[in-house]
Amino acid sequence: MLRIATCRPLPEPDPDENLLLAALAARGVAARMVAWDDTNESWETGATLIRSTWDYVHHLDQFLRWIDRAARGLLWNPAAVLRDNVHKSYLLRLAAAGVAVTPTVLATRGSQQSLPDLAAAARWHDVVVKPAVGAGSFATHRLQDVSSADSRRLFDELLAQYDMLIQPYLESVEGHGERALVWIDGAFTHAVRKTPRFAADVEVVSEALPIAADERVVAEQALAAALAGAGGGAGVDTHDLLYARVDVARDARGRVVVMELELVEPSLFLLQSPLALERFVTAIAARLV
Ligand SMILES: Nc1ncnc2c1ncn2[C@@H]1O[C@H](COP(=O)(O)OP(=O)(O)O)[C@@H](O)[C@H]1O
Numbered sequence: 001m002l003r004i005a006t007c008r009p010l011p012e013p014d015p016d017e018n019l020l021l022a023a024l025a026a027r028g029v030a031a032r033m034v035a036w037d038d039t040n041e042s043w044e045t046g047a048t049l050i051r052s053t054w055d056y057v058h059h060l061d062q063f064l065r066w067i068d069r070a071a072r073g074l075l076w077n078p079a080a081v082l083r084d085n086v087h088k089s090y091l092l093r094l095a096a097a098g099v100a101v102t103p104t105v106l107a108t109r110g111s112q113q114s115l116p117d118l119a120a121a122a123r124w125h126d127v128v129v130k131p132a133v134g135a136g137s138f139a140t141h142r143l144q145d146v147s148s149a150d151s152r153r154l155f156d157e158l159l160a161q162y163d164m165l166i167q168p169y170l171e172s173v174e175g176h177g178e179r180a181l182v183w184i185d186g187a188f189t190h191a192v193r194k195t196p197r198f199a200a201d202v203e204v205v206s207e208a209l210p211i212a213a214d215e216r217v218v219a220e221q222a223l224a225a226a227l228a229g230a231g232g233g234a235g236v237d238t239h240d241l242l243y244a245r246v247d248v249a250r251d252a253r254g255r256v257v258v259m260e261l262e263l264v265e266p267s268l269f270l271l272q273s274p275l276a277l278e279r280f281v282t283a284i285a286a287r288l289v
């Protein structure tokens with residue numbers, strides 16, 4: 001029996017869930033959904049597939065302990081990859097490894113850094129601020145005037161509670177759009193375009209789109225760097241990774257940059273690609289025998 005880790009209540013519906021359950025059942029794989037923080041479950045035995053554990057960002061320490069527990073059984077993705085990916089400081093590690101990422105400054109929780117100073121040092125005026133541990137656009141804001149009293153107050157309040165990322169606002173999210181490249185068991189399957197989404201907005205995604213050549217190159221570099229650096233440099237084999245999503249945008253000069261590398265609980269937009277669903281179920285079934 002495969003356990004699929006979710007959360008209760010789900011902050012938003014998961015369109016992948018029923019598709020995956022039905023396709024697994026059709027393949028003869030018995031699976032059931034369990035909230036990751038359900039303490040009645042024997043997580044250390046059997047197999048666990050992480051999917052919609054979207055509330056972990058509010059319970060990070062507990063989630064990391066849960067990963068340790070579930071990793072005593074079979075767990076996808078592998079624990080070393082998960083631990084590296086829950087805090088978006090991984091963007092800085094990817095940048096250090098030579099991957100093109102959205103320019104990012106990290107401000108540590110409780111530090112007294114001011115938004116105008118941080119933005120001035122980076123020469124940014126129109127910025128996005130977001131918690132380093134975040135999902136679903138939680139507390140993510142575009143601040144077009146970094147020195148306004150409202151912007152400063154909002155940032156100060158957030159920095160008192162969270163490690164924060166500051167990035168330039170990438171205008172390309174409005175035109176070409178942010179593209180999510182879905183990767184399953186060794187190959188990219190499809191991309192979708194996501195509309196811009198800040199705190200309180202609803203996510204709208206396109207049908208499956210072809211993957212642009214330059215987007216694929218950057219996404220492959222991001223995945224390779226994340227795998228090579230996992231576990232403090234010990235590395236994780238590509239074959240141990242089951243799923244991934246690389247979200248990319250374009251900077252002011254049109255170059256592809258990584259917005260986010262999702263290795264914990266990405267939506268895989270399976271509705272948009274029956275082939276991706278098929279590939280996912282085949283990969284899961286193969287790992288369970
Ligand atoms: N630097 C940025 N420029 C433009 N839009 C951004 C930027 N950072 C985030 N956004 C918008 O906010 C959304 C959420 O940010 P993201 O980094 O993907 O975090 P998460 O999806 O984990 O909440 C993005 O999908 C995008 O619409």
Ligand SMILES: [Mg+2]
Nearest residue numbers: 136137247260
């Ligand atoms: Mg995102």
